[in-house]
Amino acid sequence: MDKSRYRRLCTRWPGTALDVKWGDALTATVDGKMFALWRLGGPNAGQLWFKVDDHRFLELTDQAGLSPAPYLARAKWIQVEEPERFDDEWLAQGIRRAYELVAAKLSRKRQRELGIEPASL
DSSP: OOHHHHHHHTTTTTTTTEEETTEEEEEETTTTEEEEEOSSSSTTTOOEEEEEOOOHHHHHHHHTTTETTTTGGGGGGEEOOOOSSSSSHHHHHHEHHHHHHHHHHHHHHHHHHHOGGGGGO
């Protein structure tokens, strides 16, 4: 996965937006709540970070190339150190799941307003 595929993927779901936070993080949000980010610069440039299910966090961070995301690990975010080493479909599924996890925490009313189908989360 590269930055352009990340951009296309993260903006195709209802209620999503991209913006740069902290000067170097291309952040994907749903209704203003972060679910994934692509590091643009600094020591983590080119890394992909996203939220995962609580019960999968330890399993995933035990794998080579995946680690707890700095500052966000307590919220169960992982850091994909070299996204190009991982299958694009696997990464896309992980990002989609991150979107679902965050969108599911929005109120049902807000989900409907954004055009998110609660049944699909």
